[in-house]
Amino acid sequence: NAGVTQTPKFQVLKTGQSMTLQCAQDMNHNSMYWYRQDPGMGLRLIYYSASEGTTDKGEVPNGYNVSRLNKREFSLRLESAAPSQTSVYFCASSDEGQMNTEAFFGQGTRLTVV
Amino acid sequence: EDQVTQSPEALRLQEGESSSLNCSYTVSGLRGLFWYRQDPGKGPEFLFTLYSAGEEKEKERLKATLTKKESFLHITAPKPEDSATYLCAVQLLYNFNKFYFGSGTKLNVKP
Numbered sequence: 001n002a003g004v005t006q007t008p009k010f011q012v013l014k015t016g017q018s019m020t021l022q023c024a025q026d027m028n029h030n031s032m033y034w035y036r037q038d039p040g041m042g043l044r045l046i047y048y049s050a051s052e053g054t055t056d057k058g059e060v061p062n063g064y065n066v067s068r069l070n071k072r073e074f075s076l077r078l079e080s081a082a083p084s085q086t087s088v089y090f091c092a093s094s095d096e097g098q099m100n101t102e103a104f105f106g107q108g109t110r111l112t113v114v
Numbered sequence: 115e116d117q118v119t120q121s122p123e124a125l126r127l128q129e130g131e132s133s134s135l136n137c138s139y140t141v142s143g144l145r146g147l148f149w150y151r152q153d154p155g156k157g158p159e160f161l162f163t164l165y166s167a168g169e170e171k172e173k174e175r176l177k178a179t180l181t182k183k184e185s186f187l188h189i190t191a192p193k194p195e196d197s198a199t200y201l202c203a204v205q206l207l208y209n210f211n212k213f214y215f216g217s218g219t220k221l222n223v224k225p
Contacts (some may be wrong), residue, residue, distance in 0.1 A: 017215065018207060019194055031210075031211050033211070034214075035215075040123075040217055041217060042118075042217035042218060043158070043201070043203075043215040044215075045214075048211050050211050054126070056211070058212075067182075072131040090157055090158070091125075092144065092157075094210075094211075099193075101146065101210055102148055102158070102160045102163055103148075103203075103204065104160065105150075105157030105158045105159075106157050107155075107156060107157050108155075108156070108157050
């Protein structure tokens, strides 16, 4: 039961470098999400994708781009990393439209930008 | 503005000492309220969904309740393995893809 898988688990970047966080789910969910979690601030939505081929901004989209590659995969790209993007990033998926619409989360990517 | 507030930020209990965690919310329309458990270095793990005021859900030592303005997570006779951060989230009625999370309550249960 893989659920939601994120790679990498840890990453250190220098300011200005770019990178892509990968996420895949095997639950056949339509919706996928990227959140960041910072101490004392809870989880904040960066971007989401309600279905294959669509993406929408969340609360904190600046500095990020996303791609919904297919129904399984949703990637998050940092084009020019900044220290303010140091955070733990979580990918999640859900199947809204059904009775149970809870989101299932990956294990997270801990990103440090120096 | 849609927002979720959890209290207290941290809670220390002795094993067996029951207590409650609070999640108050202000949203334009509530589709559902979710409780998650998060262990250090892990992603949130789903516990409960509540959809309407008066609804209750139970799982082992945990019971979640919902009113029109807040939700409580009651922990009865907790054990050290219940130590974790508990998060609540609201799902908006007009957009099922919008979940707003509180900042969590960090629970520490001492033996």
